[in-house]
Amino acid sequence: MPNESKNEAKIRGKQKPRNAPYQLGQLPPSLAVAIGKHLVHRLTVGQVDITGDDFGEIFARSINGLHRGKPLGIADVVWENCAWSVKTVKSAHPFLQPKVRIISGRNNVKYSFGIENPHADIVKTGRAILEIWNKRLDTSLNEYDDLRIFIFVRNMSTLEFTLAEIEPTRFVPTEYRWQKNAKGNLEGYDIQRNEHRFTWQTSTQFTVFHHIPASAYRFRIKRRPPTLSQAHVLRLARFEEDWIEPVTATEPDAGKIIELENELKDENAEKSD
Numbered sequence: 001m002p003n004e005s006k007n008e009a010k011i012r013g014k015q016k017p018r019n020a021p022y023q024l025g026q027l028p029p030s031l032a033v034a035i036g037k038h039l040v041h042r043l044t045v046g047q048v049d050i051t052g053d054d055f056g057e058i059f060a061r062s063i064n065g066l067h068r069g070k071p072l073g074i075a076d077v078v079w080e081n082c083a084w085s086v087k088t089v090k091s092a093h094p095f096l097q098p099k100v101r102i103i104s105g106r107n108n109v110k111y112s113f114g115i116e117n118p119h120a121d122i123v124k125t126g127r128a129i130l131e132i133w134n135k136r137l138d139t140s141l142n143e144y145d146d147l148r149i150f151i152f153v154r155n156m157s158t159l160e161f162t163l164a165e166i167e168p169t170r171f172v173p174t175e176y177r178w179q180k181n182a183k184g185n186l187e188g189y190d191i192q193r194n195e196h197r198f199t200w201q202t203s204t205q206f207t208v209f210h211h212i213p214a215s216a217y218r219f220r221i222k223r224r225p226p227t228l229s230q231a232h233v234l235r236l237a238r239f240e241e242d243w244i245e246p247v248t249a250t251e252p253d254a255g256k257i258i259e260l261e262n263e264l265k266d267e268n269a270e271k272s273d
Contacts, residue, residue: 073140126178
């Protein structure tokens with residue numbers, strides 16, 4: 001997708017202009033077309049739904065960016081010095097969805113703050129939950145000048161979609177109150193608006209409610225593409241059975257086993273942060 005940034009007004013001061021493929025929230029029609037092409041391709045080869053990782057790759061390819069294997073903070077798609085946290089949610093009516101509930105990390109208060117019983121002091125736990133988010137946000141902003149959240153609301157049955165983009169914010173813990181719901185999970189409410197903003201499950205999953213902005217871009221794929229059969233795809237690829245080669249298993253040495261175990265421990269620690 002070509003760079004469609006508009007000229008920015010000059011102002012006094014040292015504000016650094018954003019370098020991005022388009023201005024924040026001003027989603028160009030060409031982006032929807034690029035995303036639509038990837039969706040049609042996946043439908044054609046028989047994929048019936050889109051996962052978060054799927055859409056991260058689709059979005060990255062649509063802007064000529066990079067889909068990171070592991071997020072840095074909240075950043076999982078990068079274009080030059082601009083980064084996105086890319087999220088997708090299902091909806092029966094993407095065009096009418098007023099707000100969405102976005103999974104925003106596994107905020108493990110025991111790992112990060114040593115809190116053994118999160119229900120003993122829910123004010124303390126709530127503060128810890130938001131501080132983990134803020135730390136993750138700061139980690140991204142230390143690396144990238146421009147950081148955004150991109151939301152893809154989908155209905156793969158009706159092929160209706162909404163694209164929305166917002167700027168992530170640091171949450172001030174004193175602006176929210178926490179309470180325990182019937183399932184034992186914690187809910188955070190904006191004190192001033194009395195609005196439900198967060199849910200934290202005891203499994204450490206942290207979700208944030210975001211309103212869909214007026215700048216959201218809505219589109220549909222008006223024609224469902226035919227699904228190519230496996231046999232047809234294999235013929236196009238000129239598949240031969242001798243591509244499948246048997247391999248004899250070999251025992252890894254002790255050093256390699258320790259290295260693999262350490263890598264697994266590091267990966268699990270990152271997921272629990």
